[in-house]
Amino acid sequence: MTAGPVVIVTGATGFIGGFLTAGLLGAGCSVIALARSGNGRDPGSRIRNLMEFFGIGPGKGPEVVEASLDDPDLGMGRSEARRLGSRADHILHCAADTSFAARRSEQVRRTNVDGLLNLFRTLGGDSHFHHMSTAYAVGSGEGTYTEELADAEGFHNEYERSKHLAERMITGLCGDAGRKLTIYRPSIVYGDSTTGRSLRFNALYYPVRIMVFLRDTFRRDLETSGGSRARRLGIGIDESGKTVIPLTIPHRGGWMNLIPVDYLVASVLRIMESGETGVFHIVNRRENTLDELVEMTGSKFGIRGLRTVLGRRAGGPSPLEVLLDGYIKLYYPYMTDRRRFDDRRTRSVLRGTGVECPGLDSESFGRCMDFAVECGWGSGLRI
């Protein structure tokens, strides 16, 4: 990246936006972070804590501007927003609502579609627009998708649909305004493959967190309260000291496409630097199966009894399975995916840069989970 371009980043207090902000600063960009209050903190302190998380010293972080995409004028007034927009060489839009729950559909659509429209119209300017989308904006089909706008037919949830609509909308808006547009479509993002660090602990992390929670709860019951509650659920401790938690996850085959956040950041920076426009898939060619993930979870946390079954469970769900089922239902399409994403355009930009997507193996999984446990699955982060 050439020295000092000005990049406006939305969603800087989020997972992807946060890591990208740090990456852009590291690459010498001047970053203007649009952020809003959250978790009882104002935007300034959220970004300060974020910078501390990345070890970026005071004075070296981004300029912070309070903004809310829910407001048509971003809550800052049109002329102020225009002035801001005219300073930018790039706008990197990472803010999104990533909820898959149907009952949050309206909010998801408002943030991901209306919010994008508010941002684009209010900031104006002629900067290069970079839109963080998702591989799953292609819709709920099967087979291989190429790096272009897709004619999706169905969607698994409002998140996918809103991201699809947003891609179409921003393509039209940039086309009309004669502005450059790049769309990034990452698959499921987890922590840094080398350090294990992350800012969010959903998707890959959540089912693991539940298993750890159950393990700790029932071990306590077994070790200090007589264990009757644990035994009622078939939970025990085996001779090697492992916790036995009988829990079966039904599935339909397929795979999970996971990329570490360091790969995402490196790819986006390279693509931005290249000045290329169009759609880029940022995905892993080495997918993981549900079996592999279950196995990694069991051996990392000393849990036995977790298993997967192709098709249906015999009999109804056990209480523990009830706990997991609602959640898994939403992630099912991603845990047992049958979509493949052609990433030729991304690879061609990355060729010769040494940037490659590592697979998720038990070592990187272990690093990520160690970090998650260490920071209380995010409760220790103040962002």
Add this chain to the structure above:
Amino acid sequence: MSLGPLETARSCRHYAMCKIDYLGRGLCPGAAGRYYVSFYPQGRMDLYAAAASGRLPLTPVLAEVARSCTLCGECDMQCHFVQGLRPSAAASALRELVERLTGTREPEEVPSDPFLDGLREIVGDEWASNDPAHLEAYSDDPCPISRRTVPRYVALPATAAETASIVRHCMNKGIDYAVRGNGSSVMGFVLTPGLVIDTARMRWMEFDEEDWCVRVGAGVSSHDLQRAALARGFLVNAAEPAALYCANMVCSGIFSLFSSSLGTCRDNVLDAEFVSPEGEVFRLCAEGGPDLSFFRMEERGAPGICTEATVRLHPLSGDESGILVPFGDFESALEYARELNASGTGLGIGMLGTEYLSSFIAPVAAQAEALRKILPGKLGIEYSVVVLGDGGTLESASRAADAVLSQEVMRCLILGLPSLSDDGISDILAGLEGDEPPYTLLARPEMLPVLEAVLGPSPEKLASAVDEDLRELYREVYRDPSMTDIFMMNAVRSVSSRMGREGHVVAFIVYVPMDDAEAVRDLDLAFADVAASAGVRGEFGFITPLDRGRRGVMEWDMYLDHTDPEQVRRMQGAMAEAAGMLEELQSKDPRFLWIRYLFNQGFCRKETFLYRRAIGE
């Protein structure tokens, strides 16, 4: 952190919970047989606050009150349970102070006067006084718009005849009087510069199980009446436990969760006896007596002093219990409550906001505070509807609901509350975001064993949330299953005054058209605006449907630290603003009625104010 004696004393909310034995552990031994408020922990606190600031002379009554405290500490459990206060610190500080004072001088008797002599002739020497120590306990309440008013006398008649003589004595001598039950209306109603007539000694009940009714004297609390009725297999429509039943009837006609099926006002009273302002005794049902059944849209004085009432008993089937139905939004909860009532289901129904639910089930303020965030933020519970009834009723109510927190789940949550925030189960449930709100998981019957393992519910667990020296007492209290029984919690209302634990409550009570959810919600939002613009904390309290869901009674509360002048000032602004808003609303829309106009008309028929257009009001 416990408060010092003076802060404790000043923080007393005057809800009179120390005057009823709601924990079944006995009352302040120093008050036994003495009736005057000054001998109860509430009075001791007031006396200490006054004496410590040099406002109270050393009199025989001050010395007697101070010395009657045995330092047993029982009031700490009683008051801590609902208000988080520990009165024994103030009672013991009062004792020390009085011992110090009596070391230097003798208590000085206040001379009698002809009016007091007359009172004493009527009630006996012991039961009328002008001693400043007694008077102090009747001089104030935490209402932000009332002023401290020290009465000249207090008298405690034992009968209607004595009461009538007192009223005539006042008439003859031109002395104003105020009647006082337990003073828990906390709106300044019971303050007077003249004579306070305390009805506490008229404490008697006569049950007539044959005819399903009970006669109660004016000194009987709702608590004592309800307990006695329950023990005989009946229920009465009672509300706040420390309120005296007759006082509550006169004051507001008594609305409770049970009003959804048992009604309110005249619905539950067969007859009553009064002493008129002229000092004549009359009965409601006697020929030639005044007809109190019609509501009039005007501020009225009481029809007289109610000295007894004959109250309806409602038989119970014995398997009454309760459920809690959680909701993510106002309208759905309201509609559920309305529909239940429209179909005649439910002995008691109440839609609660998170404020009440949190305060009621949390043993200490800090946990209520945490729960206020957890319920909506993590479990998706913004509102809930409590349904009370027998097994069949609850089955129908459950069928009509998407998710139900059963009695077992509620007991688990109450006794395991300290772990609900500590152990992260709420985080887990919040993150398990499915298409259904997280509370639906809590409601799945299969989840109960998981929940039990996670929360480890037990009296011990619950007690771990309170100060170490109170834990054994809490453990004992919560070993009684009725303390976590939703039906009993509502019938006896052992925890309802916890709503004032984090600040004195100024309650706005409005009769509303329950069948017009939009109008009700608008009123809720209008209250929220008033509170926000005045800078006071305010929350939706509850709504109970009335008359088959056509109407409802709604409570919206604002909170303040009544010892902080700035908060008092802001609350005065909020009250004026809310009053203006309510006056305008009810004048435009007769389906709404602010309870202010019902005061002193509690013996009217509810239809005459619920449908006031129909009677031309």
